[in-house]
Amino acid sequence: MAIEADTTISNNGEESRGDNGAITHYRLTGNSMCPYFRRDGSENIAISAYQPKELTIGTIILFVHQRKNVFHRIIKKENGILIAQGDGNCVQTEEVKPDDVLGIARTIIYPDGRQKPVNNFKSRTYWRIWYLLRPFRKYLLYIS
8 A cells, every 4th residue: 555654643562573563554545454444544554673583474564675665464474585465466476574564564544533553353354354264355256
């Protein structure tokens, strides 16, 4: 998904990777994380620094890939490399070094002000079901 920085606020977090614990809100556009995120860019995503142990399967990360900032989910780990894929992608994946991760998603902020955490049990269960539907995704995305 394309990323557009919106606003930055400071946060006194413990020592972690990223920008000294700052939480940055991003506006996303594109289709690669659909249906989890809307395509119209109306949502803001709170991204923050992380502990290395937080880079687990199912975590949504902001990372640098081919000199671009990309926002996708970790689907696999192989030999210290993270394999990331957008929820709306059926096949394409990216290999990501942990050092290329800029932060992890914490919260979706909807236009009406509601907020939804993205790393809780409910969100991860939703993703696991969506991940298992990979063979059918292109059809499900076509009708959405």
